[in-house]
Amino acid sequence: MTSGSARTGLSLLSPAFLVMAATLLAPVVALIVMSFWTQSGFEIDRTFTLANYSRLVEPGEGTVWYGIRFPLAYPVPAVLMVKSLAMSLVATICVIGVAWPMAYFLAFRVTRYKAMWMILLTIPFWTSYLLRVFSWKIVLGFNGAINSGLQWLGLIREPLEFLLYNPLAVMITLAHSWIAFSVLPIYVSLEKIDRTLLEAASDLGDSRWKRFRRITLPLSMPGTIAATLLVFIPTVGDYVTPTLVGGPGGTMIGSLVQQLFLRQDNAPMGAAISIVMMLIIAVLVGLFLWLIGYGRIRRRIG
Amino acid sequence: MQRVKFIDRMAQGKLSRREMLRSASAFGVGLTVLPRVARAQGGPLTCLEWGGYDAAEYVGAYVSKHGALPDFSIFSGEEEALAKVRAGFAADVMHPCNYSVARFVNAGLVNEIDTSKLSNWADVFPALQTAEGVVQDGKVVMAPADWGNSSIAYRSDLIDPAFAADPTWAIFYDEAYTGKVSMLDNELAFQIGAMVGGMPYDEAYKLSGAALEEAAKTWGAKAVNVSRFLWNDPSEVQQAMASGEIVAAYAWNDLVKNLKAEGIPVEYAKPKEGMFTWFCGLTMLNSGKADPALAYDFIDAWLSPETGKYLIESSGYGHANMKSFEAADPAEVAAMGITDPEAMMASAILFRTPTDEVQVEHNRVWGDIKALKM
Missing domain, CATH: 3.40.190.10 (Periplasmic binding protein-like II)
Known part of the structure; x- marks a missing residue:
């Protein structure tokens, strides 16, 4: 790259970089610093210590959660971390499972009024995230849409109680809230596929299924991976959804961080858990990309 | 003009660090660098309230004097409200209870209430005026309002x-x-x-x-x-x-x-x-930005017999003002059973701090x- 184009690149990047530095980098640095402090009562002790981190891995009597042993003195963060990751994973798989066919339909079957379809797709964004989550409370509730519908049809006599206030409700709500986010990246990568490749495959004797498996699916991977990360990363730390539809059984790691900051007078511990959560997610994402051979895919398509 | 001068001086490097910081604080950036400075009084009254109490009926006198309700922020438990104030939320009045007001006092967030500024104070049940929680270290820190x-x-x-x-x-x-x-x-x-x-x-x-x-x-x-x-x-x-x-x-x-x-x-x-059983009341916080006179008006409105009448008739709670029980519908008062907070606290378990x-x-x-x- 010449120095001229480097300068152009940097100046194009700088507005976004400045905003990121002020609104993301600075708070994260503050969080990291805070995680090395301690708090007792209303007082924050600013001497550097690793106490919060060692507390997270300190061995102890522990607890058993769904048959998994957590031999830790303070098992709550570890349990919630595992639970949040599992719930997000399920939600992400559901999202990709629903969004992929939608994107495929949009890219290959819709030929006219594409703009209208795109607008239709963004309709969920016209209401706020909070309202969309809250509306699930009404849909899944005791007297909600599903229960009254089933009762009206005569399929059930008593309302179903397992719909709300559990991990299932959280996963349903998360999946619904994030579908629209994942359709677009998948759609873009499907749209980019050179149609002549598909024709060539057919001409050379590939069946429809083989053609799909050998061309469409691999070429859609960048978008699908982007969509997966776009859904998985934010949902692990989601706080609003478990609070509204989760009940105590649907608690996730974000709720614990909130608790530590606002109820338990232990902001430094909350900060430490946030940092550990970020690191775990970063490692998992790195592992995921390595496992599916993301670099190889990039090279082949690029 | 001020702005142009400022930029000029900054460009020429004539601005001292102190001036730079002060200007940055105007942006809110300084909040993280500077210790808290005394803020000008004169903002709107902000009250931390329980859900349901954010209605005009509870502070009729305040609304008729000032023309509008204050800003409310709803909390579901005192610990949540405490954390919010400690995190920097500027509230003038909070509605804690006998068992929780000490938390706010210990956190150094409470201003003493000058009861001579409350016209309805004389009609508050004497037992409540001196109850544990209301008075701490000889200072009135909470004006009792409702009990139940x-x-x-x-x-x-x-x-x-x-x-x-x-x-x-x-x-x-x-x-x-x-x-x-x-x-x-x-x-x-x-x-x-x-x-x-x-x-x-x-x-x-x-x-x-x-x-x-x-x-x-x-x-x-x-x-x-x-x-x-x-x-x-x-x-x-x-x-x-x-x-x-x-x-x-x-x-x-x-x-x-x-x-x-x-x-x-x-x-x-x-x-x-x-x-x-419990009784709750209103506490003046030192985090607020409003004129304390507004806070006194708000608290005094809460202690009025009109508010008490509404409280008794609409929710079945007791009120701190003795005259409320004369003003309220006798049938509603009779339905409450006990109308004296002292007898009430003797008959049930009072929450402790x-x-x-x-x-x-x-x-x-x-x-x-x-x-x-x-």
Whole structure:
């Protein structure tokens, strides 16, 4: 790259970089610093210590959660971390499972009024995230849409109680809230596929299924991976959804961080858990990309 | 012009660090660099209130004098409100209770109330004027306003008649009622559990260490598992009661009153372990930006007999002003049963103030118990 184009690149990047530095980098640095402090009562002790981190891995009597042993003195963060990751994973798989066919339909079957379809797709964004989550409370509730519908049809006599206030409700709500986010990246990568490749495959004797498996699916991977990360990363730390539809059984790691900051007078511990959560997610994402051979895919398509 | 000069001086490097910082603080950036500076008084009055109390009827005199309600911020528990203020939320008035006001005082957030500025103070029950919580270290830190009960509300048409015959707090820990009851989302869940197990409240509220862990494991976990949901929002539990989603709940007097007004068969139990009583009031916080005169107007409006009349008639709570009981509908007053706060506190268990250490420990243990529910 010449120095001229480097300068152009940097100046194009700088507005976004400045905003990121002020609104993301600075708070994260503050969080990291805070995680090395301690708090007792209303007082924050600013001497550097690793106490919060060692507390997270300190061995102890522990607890058993769904048959998994957590031999830790303070098992709550570890349990919630595992639970949040599992719930997000399920939600992400559901999202990709629903969004992929939608994107495929949009890219290959819709030929006219594409703009209208795109607008239709963004309709969920016209209401706020909070309202969309809250509306699930009404849909899944005791007297909600599903229960009254089933009762009206005569399929059930008593309302179903397992719909709300559990991990299932959280996963349903998360999946619904994030579908629209994942359709677009998948759609873009499907749209980019050179149609002549598909024709060539057919001409050379590939069946429809083989053609799909050998061309469409691999070429859609960048978008699908982007969509997966776009859904998985934010949902692990989601706080609003478990609070509204989760009940105590649907608690996730974000709720614990909130608790530590606002109820338990232990902001430094909350900060430490946030940092550990970020690191775990970063490692998992790195592992995921390595496992599916993301670099190889990039090279082949690029 | 000021702005251009500032930029010029900055470009020429003539600006001192102090001036730079002061300018940055105008942007809010300085908030992270500078210690807190005294703020100008004159903002709107901001009140931290319980859900439901954010209505004009409770502060009629304030609204007619100032033309509008103050800004309300709703909280569902005092610890949440405390954390919010400590995190920098500028509130002028807070509505704590006898057992929680000390937390705000200990955190150094409370201004003394000059009762001579409250025209209705003379009519407040003398027992409340000097009650524990109202006066601390010889200073009035909370103007008592409302008092009432905490007990079990139940649907008389849906509940097991055995419970109605002999009501007990054990219903929140009884697996037979799983998914049918709702406990308050509060550490009271295991304190009351310990009482069901035979411990007097005077010990249960200050449990700590191993005994606390034990009580939390036994009773807290049961409460979490048996409750359909742990309630934070009074309207949520009220709707669940009305629809029959739950048949019993931890409740304050107003829930029973409201549901009865809707024609729903609901009763307020007198559990054999005892029912609770509390009184709450208004505290002036030093974090506020409004003129203290506004806060005094707000508190005085709350203490007025008109507010008391509305409180008694609409929610079934008691009021701190003695004249409220003369102004209110005699039938409503009679329905309350006890109309003297002193007699009320003698007849039920008054919530107590734990030490800060115990309160924080209870918060933590309760948070952990909820998080580990499967």
